Amino acid sequence: MYEDKRYDLLIIGAGPAGMTAAVYAARKKLDTLVISKDVGGQTILASGVETYMGYQYISGAELMRKFEEQVRQFPIAFSIGDVVTTLRVEDTSFAVLTTQGKTFRAKAVIVASGRRARSLNVPGEKELIGKGVSYCATCDAPLFGDKDVAVIGSGNPALTAVNELTNYAQKVYSIVRDSVRADPILVEKARKTGKVEFLAGYAVKELRGKDKVEGIVIKRVEYDKEVALDVGGVFIEIGAVPNTEFAVDVVVLNDSKEIEVDCDCKTNVEGVFAAGDVTNAPEKQIIVAAGEGAKAALSAYWYLVSRPEGGLKQ
Amino acid sequence: MPLLPDKVRQQVEEGFKDLKEPVNLKVFTQEFECPTCGENHNLMDEVAKISAKISIEIYDFVADEDEVEAYKIDKIPATVVEGKEDYGIRFYGVPNGYEFTTLIEAIRMVSQGDSMLSPKTRKKLKSLSKPVHIQVLITPTCPYCASAVNMAHRMAVESELITADMIETVEFPYLTNKYNVFAVPKVVINETIEFDGALPESDFLKHVMKAGEQ
Numbered sequence: 001m002y003e004d005k006r007y008d009l010l011i012i013g014a015g016p017a018g019m020t021a022a023v024y025a026a027r028k029k030l031d032t033l034v035i036s037k038d039v040g041g042q043t044i045l046a047s048g049v050e051t052y053m054g055y056q057y058i059s060g061a062e063l064m065r066k067f068e069e070q071v072r073q074f075p076i077a078f079s080i081g082d083v084v085t086t087l088r089v090e091d092t093s094f095a096v097l098t099t100q101g102k103t104f105r106a107k108a109v110i111v112a113s114g115r116r117a118r119s120l121n122v123p124g125e126k127e128l129i130g131k132g133v134s135y136c137a138t139c140d141a142p143l144f145g146d147k148d149v150a151v152i153g154s155g156n157p158a159l160t161a162v163n164e165l166t167n168y169a170q171k172v173y174s175i176v177r178d179s180v181r182a183d184p185i186l187v188e189k190a191r192k193t194g195k196v197e198f199l200a201g202y203a204v205k206e207l208r209g210k211d212k213v214e215g216i217v218i219k220r221v222e223y224d225k226e227v228a229l230d231v232g233g234v235f236i237e238i239g240a241v242p243n244t245e246f247a248v249d250v251v252v253l254n255d256s257k258e259i260e261v262d263c264d265c266k267t268n269v270e271g272v273f274a275a276g277d278v279t280n281a282p283e284k285q286i287i288v289a290a291g292e293g294a295k296a297a298l299s300a301y302w303y304l305v306s307r308p309e310g311g312l313k314q
Numbered sequence: 315m316p317l318l319p320d321k322v323r324q325q326v327e328e329g330f331k332d333l334k335e336p337v338n339l340k341v342f343t344q345e346f347e348c349p350t351c352g353e354n355h356n357l358m359d360e361v362a363k364i365s366a367k368i369s370i371e372i373y374d375f376v377a378d379e380d381e382v383e384a385y386k387i388d389k390i391p392a393t394v395v396e397g398k399e400d401y402g403i404r405f406y407g408v409p410n411g412y413e414f415t416t417l418i419e420a421i422r423m424v425s426q427g428d429s430m431l432s433p434k435t436r437k438k439l440k441s442l443s444k445p446v447h448i449q450v451l452i453t454p455t456c457p458y459c460a461s462a463v464n465m466a467h468r469m470a471v472e473s474e475l476i477t478a479d480m481i482e483t484v485e486f487p488y489l490t491n492k493y494n495v496f497a498v499p500k501v502v503i504n505e506t507i508e509f510d511g512a513l514p515e516s517d518f519l520k521h522v523m524k525a526g527e528q
Contacts, residue, residue: 038512044457061412061457081514100516130497130510139456140497142484212496233496 001077006093007033007106009300012084013243015041016286017276018112019067020293021300026074028301033077033104035084035096040064041114042240042277043286047138047160052286063286079104084113087247087272094271096246107307108300111247111259111267111274112293115240115284120152124207125236132213132233137161144169144233150216152204153237154178159186161235166193173229175199175218202227207234242278254280265296273300317353318360326418330365333425337368340394342387344375350485354391354408361417367425386477389486393417397424402470407482411454416463416480429472435519439473442526448478451493451500462499462512469522476522504528 009025011018014036025032038044046060055063079098086097093105117135119125125133134140137151141164150173151162158174159182165172172195174180179200180187190196202218205226209215216234219226242258244251251267251274252260259274261267261281267274275281275296276289318326341358343351355372362370373381375390385394393405395417401424409417423429429436448466452459466478483490483498493502497510501518503525513521 038458038461040457047455081516100514131494132496134497136456136497139453139458142453142455143490143495143498145484145487212494 001033001079001104003102003104005105007031007077007104008304009033009108009110009297010035010094010096010104010106011110011112012036012087012096012246013041013112013114013276013278014039014068014078014080015043015112015114015276015289016064016067017114017278017289017293017296018110019064019071020290021110021112021275021297022071022076023074024294024297025300026071026076028297030297030301030304033079033106034071035079035082035098035104036113037081037083039068039080042116045136045138046286047164049286060286084246087111087250089250089269108271108304109273110265110293110296110300111244111251111272111278112276112289112296113243113246113278114289115242115277117236118239118241120204120236120238122204122206124209128207128209128213128234131211132209133207134233134235135237137164137235137237140233140235141165141168146170147232148230149173149233149235150175150229150231151235151237152176153239154181155237155239156182156186157239158182158237159190161237162186162190162196163193165235166190166195169195169233172196173199173216173231175202175204175216177201177203177221199227240277240284244278256280263295264299265292266299271300271303273303316360317357322414323360323364326361326364329418329422330367333365333367333422335367335398335425335427337421337425338396339368339370339421340373340381340385340396341370342373342375342378342382342385342390342392342394344390348375348390350408351391354393357408357410358393361421368421391485395420395424397427402474402477403467404477404479406479407485409454409480410482412457412460413452413454413463413480413482416460416467419464420467423467423471427471429468431468431472432515435469435515436472438519438523439469439476442473442475442523444475444526444528445504446473446476446522446526447504448476448522449481449489449493449502450479451481451483451489451495451498451502453483453498456498458512459499462501462518465512465515465518466501469518475526 008030043060148171154176205217258280273296275292395403470478
């Protein structure tokens with residue numbers, strides 16, 4: 001990768017959308033750079049994927065390894081371990097600044113920066129990250145052997161975390177604000193372990209502990225009743241927020257801070273495209289993100305060949 | 315029954331095609347009071363059989379005290395991945411799950427004698443003057459851990475002053491407690507520097523250099 005050149009295309013993010021876009025861009029012989037914190041995005045945390053066609057069952061990490069293998073066949077440049085902090089529109093280029101202090105330029109950009117785990121935003125959470133507060137049950141569950149832990153969240157990721165934790169923890173509190181929305185099969189599996197206590201109708205008030213998590217205070221949503229639980233770990237699985245901070249001054253976002261795109265993955269700015277979980281496209285699924293990535297790359301290609309100043313040679 | 319499925323063995327075989335120098339797996343084990351030593355021994359046996367370039371030596375943690383001391387092994391199961399020299403690569407615990415790929419990577423790396431680090435990092439590591447001991451505490455289910463272990467091993471290959479250990483936390487709970495591990499990967503360098511997460515090469519290097527200065 002080079003800072004002193006102008007690429008045809010910058011792809012921000014290397015999850016299913018970004019990696020698929022990279023393959024399509026390579027097949028169109030676009031000079032492309034992919035910038036991403038990691039390869040795989042949120043997908044690598046999926047313990048099992050059963051909805052990606054061609055695979056009846058595959059782990060998220062293995063699926064993304066296959067994506068990477070496919071992309072690496074082509075002469076695509078990568079800057080991995082780097083995160084885009086700013087997207088800027090210049091006279092004839094788009095520029096991105098990164099946490100490693102680099103600046104890259106290109107004629108077109110695809111934003112496929114995905115989402116990250118949503119925080120609870122309660123006292124104690126930030127201070128105790130890595131000290132018992134975790135957003136990755138797949139990674140950290142084995143560290144909580146014989147401890148009591150709490151999982152916050154009501155969807156499939158939360159109940160998957162509950163089930164993973166029952167393999168190690170002594171007791172798992174499943175805390176949900178309203179009611180459990182996860183698939184009944186996951187709930188049934190959790191119940192069968194006899195280790196899970198479901199606490200529905202509670203909001204988290206604070207996390208307690210100094211050097212490590214020692215407890216959690218939850219509050220009944222309907223009336224003023226607080227309950228303190230002694231737990232050594234709190235796993236937060238309450239959804240995700242889009243990684244769009246670097247682009248707020250350039251593209252239009254919706255109320256959920258997702259990038260608004262049309263059905264060609266075009267944003268409000270000509271030459272800037274977006275795909276995958278970072279956009280307002282409905283259904284955050286791996287297969288949907290991959291399809292959107294393909295569309296974005298093809299849209300970017302047609303944009304580049306039609307640029308009045310020549311852009312790409314056909 | 316083999317630990318490695320046929321498909322995995324075939325993939326590893328493919329990956330071992332470009333091995334250059336011979337690789338020796340030194341496995342430190344004990345028949346009693348080590349619940350995972352047997353599994354580690356079997357896994358290493360299976361891996362060694364995949365390529366004629368890989369040999370395996372088994373040492374008893376108690377009886378073979380000379381080797382234990384020479385390789386500074388302080389817990390078992392332990393595996394040293396040695397090429398034409400001991401680059402300082404250690405696996406403590408069974409490299410299962412995502413860590414299996416770091417074992418394969420370590421074998422390839424020592425065989426080729428190339429850390430694959432950037433020229434900038436290589437130059438910087440040459441200025442190290444003190445020994446640096448990197449411990450990467452992991453769980454086998456952590457997708458990010460493998461890249462942290464791999465980075466530590468690369469640095470060990472590059473600098474003779476660096477030793478890099480993978481430590482499987484579930485097998486060594488006393489280290490999980492000692493280092494207060496609540497999230498993985500957790501990296502501990504020279505007992506003085508600690509950080510969480512798989513950092514990019516340049517950031518990882520900063521911590522290593524800082525530890526080397528202290």
